[in-house]
Amino acid sequence: MTQTSSSTQMYSEIILDYYRHPRNFGTISKPDASSHEVNPLCGDEVTVQLKIKGGKVEKIKFNGKGCAISQASTSMLCEHIEGKKLEEVVKMSKEEALELLGINLSPMRLKCALLGFKAAKLAAFKYLGVNEK
Amino acid sequence: MAKNVNNNYNYKSDFPILNQKIRGKPLVYLDSASTSQKPANVIASEKEFYEHYNANIHRGVHYLSEKATQMYEDAREKTAKFVEAKSEEIVFVRGATEGINLIAATFGEQNVKSGDTILITEMEHHSNLVPWQQLAARKKAKLEFVEINTDGTLNLNDAAAKLEKQPAIFSFTHVSNVLGTINPVEKLTKMAKKRGVSVVLDAAQSAPHLPLNFATIGADFAAFSGHKMLSPTGIGAVYGKREHLENMPPYQTGGHMIKTVTKQTATWNDVPWKFEAGTSNIAGAVGLGAAIEYLEKIGMKKVERYNAELVSYCLEELQKLPFVTIYGPLENRCGVVSFNVGDMHSHDVSSILDEEGIAIRSGHHCCQPLMETLGVTATCRASFHIYNTMEDVDKLVNGLKKCKKVFKL
Ligand SMILES: Cc1ncc(COP(=O)(O)O)c(C=O)c1O
Numbered sequence: 001m002t003q004t005s006s007s008t009q010m011y012s013e014i015i016l017d018y019y020r021h022p023r024n025f026g027t028i029s030k031p032d033a034s035s036h037e038v039n040p041l042c043g044d045e046v047t048v049q050l051k052i053k054g055g056k057v058e059k060i061k062f063n064g065k066g067c068a069i070s071q072a073s074t075s076m077l078c079e080h081i082e083g084k085k086l087e088e089v090v091k092m093s094k095e096e097a098l099e100l101l102g103i104n105l106s107p108m109r110l111k112c113a114l115l116g117f118k119a120a121k122l123a124a125f126k127y128l129g130v131n132e133k
Numbered sequence: 134m135a136k137n138v139n140n141n142y143n144y145k146s147d148f149p150i151l152n153q154k155i156r157g158k159p160l161v162y163l164d165s166a167s168t169s170q171k172p173a174n175v176i177a178s179e180k181e182f183y184e185h186y187n188a189n190i191h192r193g194v195h196y197l198s199e200k201a202t203q204m205y206e207d208a209r210e211k212t213a214k215f216v217e218a219k220s221e222e223i224v225f226v227r228g229a230t231e232g233i234n235l236i237a238a239t240f241g242e243q244n245v246k247s248g249d250t251i252l253i254t255e256m257e258h259h260s261n262l263v264p265w266q267q268l269a270a271r272k273k274a275k276l277e278f279v280e281i282n283t284d285g286t287l288n289l290n291d292a293a294a295k296l297e298k299q300p301a302i303f304s305f306t307h308v309s310n311v312l313g314t315i316n317p318v319e320k321l322t323k324m325a326k327k328r329g330v331s332v333v334l335d336a337a338q339s340a341p342h343l344p345l346n347f348a349t350i351g352a353d354f355a356a357f358s359g360h361k362m363l364s365p366t367g368i369g370a371v372y373g374k375r376e377h378l379e380n381m382p383p384y385q386t387g388g389h390m391i392k393t394v395t396k397q398t399a400t401w402n403d404v405p406w407k408f409e410a411g412t413s414n415i416a417g418a419v420g421l422g423a424a425i426e427y428l429e430k431i432g433m434k435k436v437e438r439y440n441a442e443l444v445s446y447c448l449e450e451l452q453k454l455p456f457v458t459i460y461g462p463l464e465n466r467c468g469v470v471s472f473n474v475g476d477m478h479s480h481d482v483s484s485i486l487d488e489e490g491i492a493i494r495s496g497h498h499c500c501q502p503l504m505e506t507l508g509v510t511a512t513c514r515a516s517f518h519i520y521n522t523m524e525d526v527d528k529l530v531n532g533l534k535k536c537k538k539v540f541k542l
Binding site: 068 | 476477478479480481484485488495496497501510511535539540541
């Protein structure tokens with residue numbers, strides 16, 4: 001892969017579109033679970049909120065601020081998760097989340113790409129933890 | 134295009150690290166405000182110290198210990214001369230952060246009382262904010278901020294009004310690491326002194342570029358880091374007026390900083406050693422001495438002038454790009470140029486520039502409250518030192534044009 005092709009690949013049409021027009025962006029007024037994640041290295045922040053019904057993610061929203069990679073990946077992830085069973089969400093692997101983005105990233109940028117994933121998974125864990133007690 | 138590069142200013146070859154390619158492109162290092170690169174003589178000085186003179190200082194009477202002590206104290210002398218202070222007013226520390234913590238934990242602890250105010254500014258680095266915030270919390274004192282104007286300069290009327298209320302301490306940065314603003318130090322210090330307010334100066338971003346004269350500035354304390362001024366990491370200095378240093382309690386206690394110790398009591402060493410507990414970064418101090426020698430050989434006036442030329446050329450060129458927003462004043466500015474590119478996040482800009490071998494900083498630059506004031510979450514920052522050239526600025530501009538293309542701005 002040449003150097004020039006990589007930023008064009010990293011910032012594909014699709015990723016830019018998700019960055020500028022994020023799907024599932026916003027807040028849920030009374031979420032059943034939520035989690036706020038910060039990348040202390042760069043200050044990127046994301047909050048993921050879930051509405052749960054019958055063990056399924058009925059609704060998922062995120063908000064925050066950060067780079068195109070963190071915002072687009074979180075948006076794609078939310079779309080992917082909506083409608084899924086909580087069991088599936090907590091079992092979801094990093095690789096699955098990264099596959100949604102479909103690009104190669106340096107270790108520093110991987111943190112950006114996984115910020116929303118971390119938040120969504122933690123929110124799901126919190127919900128199960130609270131409700132299984 | 135680049136103005137003719139003046140050969141008088143061709144210092145790049147003195148810095149071994151710059152002679153390399155990053156991702157196939159010659160390295161363009163524009164992150165000196167975070168840490169500067171080191172000239173060959175500084176690297177050699179540390180190597181020479183370890184190969185020929187390494188021993189612990191002050192205690193030994195053997196040849197190497199005496200030699201190492203002399204080298205360490207020579208470095209202090211050079212540092213003192215560099216800022217027009219006396220040797221006994223210079224305490225070696227790890228850097229500006231440790232320096233400000235030292236001042237807050239000793240002088241601050243002693244002089245700030247419940248109900249007092251500590252005054253800083255809206256443009257402070259976290260290192261000149263959190264130590265005061267925590268001291269204020271311990272003392273039940275209040276932390277106040279001098280506001281900045283929309284052009285990124287300090288609001289001097291607000292400073293005057295807040296100094297009028299006689300805060301216990303006024304601590305401010307000489308040069309902003311985000312806005313590049315050069316604050317009128319002598320004026321601000323005079324205003325404070327007239328009200329009997331103690332002044333602490335964060336000189337982390339000014340020591341690398343400006344001739345400093347702490348005697349005429351008149352601040353009670355100052356702190357700076359060697360690593361931003363061509364020296365190794367892990368060494369910096371606190372300047373303190375002698376009468377303060379004499380009256381302050383020690384910062385840390387233990388070896389080196391004592392005169393006598395009994396089972397139940399201890400007495401302190403003379404200043405400045407009273408504040409240098411434990412074994413210091415001896416090789417680092419030697420390296421700082423070598424960095425100062427290097428800078429003084431060029432001459433700080435020339436360092437200042439060249440930096441001003443680089444910064445104004447960069448500002449000129451960035452102003453030609455309609456998709457770039459610049460932060461901070463367009464004049465009287467030092468070291469750094471902060472900006473944003475369209476609706477891009479600074480990390481994305483930095484990623485794309487990195488592919489071109491260009492290193493800039495992105496993020497909040499340890500100034501989160503300032504970012505809030507500016508109404509942004511992050512900025513890009515290009516910063517310069519003596520080894521940068523006008524061509525580096527041109528490469529940055531080309532890189533930003535590439536950002537525009539990739540993000541379809
Ligand atoms: C204005 C200012 N103050 C303080 C510091 C802290 O310096 P150090 O990290 O070397 O202690 C910095 C470093 O970025 C700075 O820019």
